[in-house]
Amino acid sequence: MSEVTYIDAIHAALDKAMADDPGVFLYGQDIGTFGGAFKATKGLVGKYPGRVLDAPISEDAMAGVAIGAAIEGARPVLEMQFADFSSVAFNQIVNQAATHYYRTGVPVPLTVRLPSGGTPGSGPFHSQSMESIYAHYPGLVVVTPATVADAYSMLLESIELDDPVVFCEHKFLYRWLKSENFDGDALPIGKARITRPGKHATVVAYSAMVHEAVRAAEILHAEGGWEIEVVDLRSVKPLDTDTVVASVARTGRLLVVGEAFPWGGVTAEVVSRVSADGFHLLDAPPVRLNARDTPIPYHPKLWSSHRPTPESIVHELLKLLNY
Amino acid sequence: MEILSDEGGRRHVRSVYRAMLTARVLENKLGSLYKAGKIVGGVYLGKGQEAVSASLATCLEKGRDVFAPLIRDQAGRTAFGEDLLDCTRTYLGSVDGPMRGRDGNIHRGRPAEGMPAMISHLGASISLVSGMLLAKRLKGTLDGVVGATCIGDGCTSTGSFHEGLNTAAVEKLPLVLTVANNQYAYSTPNVHQFACERLVDKAVGYGVRGHQVDGTDMLACVEVMYEAVERARAGEGPQLVVAEMLRLTGHGEHDDAFYVDAAIKQSGVGRDCLEVGRKQMVDGGFAGGDEIDTWQEEAAQTVQQALAQAQKERSPDPYQDDWQAYATHLSTYYNQD
Numbered sequence: 001m002s003e004v005t006y007i008d009a010i011h012a013a014l015d016k017a018m019a020d021d022p023g024v025f026l027y028g029q030d031i032g033t034f035g036g037a038f039k040a041t042k043g044l045v046g047k048y049p050g051r052v053l054d055a056p057i058s059e060d061a062m063a064g065v066a067i068g069a070a071i072e073g074a075r076p077v078l079e080m081q082f083a084d085f086s087s088v089a090f091n092q093i094v095n096q097a098a099t100h101y102y103r104t105g106v107p108v109p110l111t112v113r114l115p116s117g118g119t120p121g122s123g124p125f126h127s128q129s130m131e132s133i134y135a136h137y138p139g140l141v142v143v144t145p146a147t148v149a150d151a152y153s154m155l156l157e158s159i160e161l162d163d164p165v166v167f168c169e170h171k172f173l174y175r176w177l178k179s180e181n182f183d184g185d186a187l188p189i190g191k192a193r194i195t196r197p198g199k200h201a202t203v204v205a206y207s208a209m210v211h212e213a214v215r216a217a218e219i220l221h222a223e224g225g226w227e228i229e230v231v232d233l234r235s236v237k238p239l240d241t242d243t244v245v246a247s248v249a250r251t252g253r254l255l256v257v258g259e260a261f262p263w264g265g266v267t268a269e270v271v272s273r274v275s276a277d278g279f280h281l282l283d284a285p286p287v288r289l290n291a292r293d294t295p296i297p298y299h300p301k302l303w304s305s306h307r308p309t310p311e312s313i314v315h316e317l318l319k320l321l322n323y
Numbered sequence: 324m325e326i327l328s329d330e331g332g333r334r335h336v337r338s339v340y341r342a343m344l345t346a347r348v349l350e351n352k353l354g355s356l357y358k359a360g361k362i363v364g365g366v367y368l369g370k371g372q373e374a375v376s377a378s379l380a381t382c383l384e385k386g387r388d389v390f391a392p393l394i395r396d397q398a399g400r401t402a403f404g405e406d407l408l409d410c411t412r413t414y415l416g417s418v419d420g421p422m423r424g425r426d427g428n429i430h431r432g433r434p435a436e437g438m439p440a441m442i443s444h445l446g447a448s449i450s451l452v453s454g455m456l457l458a459k460r461l462k463g464t465l466d467g468v469v470g471a472t473c474i475g476d477g478c479t480s481t482g483s484f485h486e487g488l489n490t491a492a493v494e495k496l497p498l499v500l501t502v503a504n505n506q507y508a509y510s511t512p513n514v515h516q517f518a519c520e521r522l523v524d525k526a527v528g529y530g531v532r533g534h535q536v537d538g539t540d541m542l543a544c545v546e547v548m549y550e551a552v553e554r555a556r557a558g559e560g561p562q563l564v565v566a567e568m569l570r571l572t573g574h575g576e577h578d579d580a581f582y583v584d585a586a587i588k589q590s591g592v593g594r595d596c597l598e599v600g601r602k603q604m605v606d607g608g609f610a611g612g613d614e615i616d617t618w619q620e621e622a623a624q625t626v627q628q629a630l631a632q633a634q635k636e637r638s639p640d641p642y643q644d645d646w647q648a649y650a651t652h653l654s655t656y657y658n659q660d
């Protein structure tokens with residue numbers, strides 16, 4: 001196999017899920033003949049006639065339709081054109097899908113794909129990371145694959161799960177991230193991975209920030225011989241506290257990096273859990289690094305200093321290492 | 324119309340009226356229990372809307388069709404064949420009810436049996452029912468199936484209404500969307516809710532067939548609902564039915580409805596559809612007055628039995644509940660938290 005990208009992995013997982021299970025269908029804007037805004041569904045409408053449906057621009061109704069179909073035993077995969085527009089479907093996702101199994105005992109095997117995160121020049125409405133918001137709600141599973149292999153295996157697992165999954169796929173990784181194939185050590189949803197072992201500090205990250213964290217670890221290794229452990233959360237709900245705390249037990253220092261806004265959220269959750277469960281393991285106060293607390297800027301110069309970068313991660317890590 | 328004349332039609336009309344009557348008897352009882360402090364949560368009644376609700380659901384078949392009722396659709400629930408115990412158990416907080424104490428009263432449902440459990444967010448059921456129909460289409464089991472859901476005039480102002488009806492129209496789904504225009508949304512009169520003259524005209528904008536009916540006139544409701552459901556069943560796509568009436572109670576039993584205009588109460592929409600229905604039953608020879616009185620007594624007994632049964636059942640126990648919001652193995656991660 002030649003090189004495959006993160007978006008290839010998503011396409012291949014959709015293809016396999018549809019081939020394996022006739023109950024799987026795709027619903028979203030421009031996903032049929034056009035193949036989706038990012039071409040994740042390209043060619044699938046011809047391969048699976050009647051199972052790749054173009055939706056009107058009605059995120060609330062799209063989610064409602066997908067939830068109704070899931071209740072009825074189908075396995076819908078809903079594509080939001082951009083994660084940002086899922087705010088229009090928020091009610092259906094957090095009130096209808098999330099509560100349904102607890103209330104009625106009838107599961108909602110729905111996968112909502114959210115093209116998430118920032119790319120240069122995208123601005124405030126095509127760059128948002130919504131994982132913290134959805135993770136707040138009981139009943140939803142929220143996953144954030146950072147590798148080509150994870151994008152493939154986690155999307156397949158999401159579609160197989162009987163619970164509603166918010167699948168946060170990163171737009172920057174779509175074509176930037178390349179791999180030999182889709183194979184990896186396919187961990188289940190709910191398990192974090194040690195992406196890079198180390199002993200001086202732990203960086204917990206997820207989605208595109210894993211790659212920024214690895215870059216920062218490489219810089220610190222080259223410049224100071226530091227060995228930074230990088231933990232990829234993979235799924236933010238469930239959150240694998242055990243793996244994170246075990247890493248902090250090895251390193252004694254914790255930095256949590258997220259691309260989402262700083263107030264509350266996944267990074268705060270990780271810091272809070274480690275503070276509660278592993279306070280005695282910490283040699284320095286745990287730190288988190290997020291995007292700035294402003295809407296996401298348009299110009300690449302502003303944007304690249306809005307979100308965490310290898311340089312800003314290195315900066316925080318040096319403070320942590322020298323505490 | 325044939326529905327009113329042949330033997331099957333006569334049975335149909337009798338079923339509609341009986342469901343209306345049973346719902347009224349049940350809801351009167353629920354109202355008293357609420358005032359006596361015996362109900363867990365609120366009580367929202369459909370007094371004055373039984374004709375439209377029952378005449379819709381009587382056209383539907385449990386096990387085949389989908390029916391997603393709203394707060395004022397007890398009559399429709401009864402007509403659809405919902406067990407009265409499902410109702411009394413949720414109102415009285417029995418753990419044996421369909422929602423097991425996790426959700427209550429009007430939010431109850433059995434989605435696996437074609438009756439979705441409503442969420443409070445108005446309009447959310449429109450696309451949900453569409454999705455259930457769409458899944459049936461994908462499975463190849465949609466033929467001859469109808470999905471019906473009910474909303475109020477206030478709900479027509481929501482984005483969900485617009486998105487839901489438009490989407491159903493685009494997909495040509497057999498959806499019957501019934502609007503009970505009871506003149507008020509909580510305390511807000513129609514003038515502050517929408518600016519069009521007739522709600523039914525919205526049908527034109529969405530490219531669906533609209534039907535308008537006097538919701539206080541039982542026989543008119545029977546005819547219009549029958550036509551709308553049959554058209555949807557025959558593949559003609561979504562049907563919007565707007566019924567005009569007045570809500571004869573407050574928004575809920577906590578509300579004395581002081582805001583309702585006296586002139587509206589005196590007008591045609593202020594009629595009680597149950598009284599109109601009784602007269603129509605007798606005048607049309609569908610049932611005698613004595614027979615109706617017997618139905619009423621039977622309804623009172625059935626309601627009493629269902630309440631007595633629910634009353635002696637256990638309420639949910641926080642120590643017994645598994646508190647599980649996840650259907651899959653992922654739940655094991657949460658048990659560790």
Ligand SMILES: Cc1ncc(C[n+]2csc(CCOP(=O)(O)OP(=O)(O)O)c2C)c(N)n1
Pocket residue numbers: 395443444445474475476477478479481503505507508509570574
């Ligand atoms: C989206 C949403 N906003 C507000 C409410 C609160 N609420 C519950 S019932 C109601 C009035 C509904 O009016 P209408 O749709 O006309 O139905 P009716 O009560 O008259 O039968 C309101 C505002 C709600 N349930 N959902």
